[in-house]
Amino acid sequence: xxxxxxxxxxxxxxxxxxxxxxxxxxxxxxxxxxxxxxxxxxxxxxxxxxxxxxxxxxxxxxxxxxxxxxxxxxxxxxxxxxxxxxxxxxxxxxxxxxxxxxxxxxxxxxxxxxxxxxxxxxxxxxxxxxxxxxxxxxxxxxxxxxxxxxxxxxxxxxxxxxxxxxxxxxxxxxxxxxxxxxxxxxxxxxxxxxxxxxxxxxxxxxxxxxxxxxxxxxxxxxxxxxxxxxxxxxxxxxxxxxxxxxxxxxxxxxxxxxxxxxxxxxxxxxxxxxxxxxxxxxxxxxxxxxxxxxxxxxxxxxxxxxxxxxxxxxxxxxxxxxxxxxxxxxxxxxxxxxxxxx
Numbered sequence: 001x002x003x004x005x006x007x008x009x010x011x012x013x014x015x016x017x018x019x020x021x022x023x024x025x026x027x028x029x030x031x032x033x034x035x036x037x038x039x040x041x042x043x044x045x046x047x048x049x050x051x052x053x054x055x056x057x058x059x060x061x062x063x064x065x066x067x068x069x070x071x072x073x074x075x076x077x078x079x080x081x082x083x084x085x086x087x088x089x090x091x092x093x094x095x096x097x098x099x100x101x102x103x104x105x106x107x108x109x110x111x112x113x114x115x116x117x118x119x120x121x122x123x124x125x126x127x128x129x130x131x132x133x134x135x136x137x138x139x140x141x142x143x144x145x146x147x148x149x150x151x152x153x154x155x156x157x158x159x160x161x162x163x164x165x166x167x168x169x170x171x172x173x174x175x176x177x178x179x180x181x182x183x184x185x186x187x188x189x190x191x192x193x194x195x196x197x198x199x200x201x202x203x204x205x206x207x208x209x210x211x212x213x214x215x216x217x218x219x220x221x222x223x224x225x226x227x228x229x230x231x232x233x234x235x236x237x238x239x240x241x242x243x244x245x246x247x248x249x250x251x252x253x254x255x256x257x258x259x260x261x262x263x264x265x266x267x268x269x270x271x272x273x274x275x276x277x278x279x280x281x282x283x284x285x286x287x288x289x290x291x292x293x294x295x296x297x298x299x300x301x302x303x304x305x306x307x308x309x310x311x312x313x314x315x316x317x318x319x320x321x322x323x324x325x326x327x328x329x330x331x332x333x334x335x336x337x338x339x340x341x342x
Contacts, residue, residue, distance in 0.1 A: 005117065006115055007077075008118050008333075009106075009120070010039065010119075012100070013100065013103075013123045014096065014124045015043070016125075016128075017306070017308055018308045018312050018317035019307070020046060021056070021312070021313070022322045024051055024056050025317070025318075025322075026326060027076040030073075040079070041103040041106055043083070043084055053089065053313050059074065060078055061074075062078055062080055063079060065079055079106070081102050083098040085099045092125050092128040093128060094129075095132075097128055097129050101134065101142075104143070107119045107121070117299070117329070118299035118300065118330070119299065120300075120301050120326055120329050122322065124307070125306070125307045139302070143293060143296060144157045144296070156195060158196060158294040159173055160196065160199075161277060161281035163281055164285055165285065166284050167200075168270075168278070169192060169196050169271065170271050170272075170274050170276065171184065171188060171189055172188075175273075175274075180272060184229065184233055185233060190237050193213070193241050197209045199295070200267055200268060204332070208247055209268065211267070211270055212248075212262075212266035212270070213234060213241075213251055214254040214257060214269060215253060216230055216233070220253045234250060234272070238251065286304075288321060290324050290325045291325070292332075299332045299333055303321035
């Protein structure tokens with residue numbers, strides 16, 4: 001497994017998006033922004049071309065993961081991919097899919113081999129991957145597949161949005177809103193909460209995590225007057241979690257869960273669907289929120305935004321969320337090392 005004193009592995013994401021340039025900007029920010037040493041898994045020619053396009057002065061060092069930290073202060077360390085990338089900002093190309101996937105594959109392999117302390121992933125776009133034959137719904141599911149391939153064990157990945165003022169977890173994620181009541185089960189809520197509580201304890205250093213469980217319906221169903229799911233599905237999950245010794249409350253009315261006084265009463269909010277979790281997280285910290293995948297045997301963070309094809313190559317993309325993702329990955333790796341030592 002990863003050595004926590006190793007550098008971070010950063011996968012380039014979809015090269016037609018802003019991944020290459022926010023990686024460059026994050027490296028340029030360096031110590032002044034608290035950016036920890038990382039290496040970028042990418043096509044060096046692509047990074048050089050993108051740097052020229054956005055007018056960024058950057059020195060590149062092609063290297064191996066073990067030498068990345070040595071180069072980081074003076075050059076952007078790049079571990080070259082075998083696949084080549086087409087530099088077509090704003091125009092996603094299925095020809096780039098092989099390199100996009102290779103970067104993820106190699107970042108995971110580096111973590112398992114101890115060459116990387118954690119993985120940070122730049123955004124990918126699903127359609128060009130699907131057009132090239134990619135058979136997974138997204139990044140998170142593919143990471144779970146790679147864990148199974150490396151270890152033979154099945155894992156359940158959980159998405160956590162972490163910002164300075166709020167952590168949220170969507171129990172159901174990228175599915176139509178009409179399908180949420182069909183997919184939502186007591187067992188799914190309980191399993192998601194268990195993983196969340198365990199990682200908040202073991203990686204975030206919260207001794208007794210407090211979980212606030214949102215209701216599905218307005219006013220958490222108002223005693224069944226606005227839907228039966230909160231009484232039939234969510235409430236039993238909360239009772240099961242309490243019986244296991246997990247500090248959980250709910251189901252709570254989602255419209256009153258996210259003001260400052262409410263946020264002070266819990267460490268993470270479990271929400272029943274995508275927007276219920278992501279709207280408050282992005283409203284409070286659009287440029288600073290970080291996507292953390294819980295339930296994996298390694299640390300994975302990513303910026304909480306997409307590929308931004310509309311501004312790719314224009315030199316205006318902000319790297320704030322990527323810098324936050326790099327910092328958090330480093331902090332979680334260091335926290336894990338300290339916990340292991342203790």
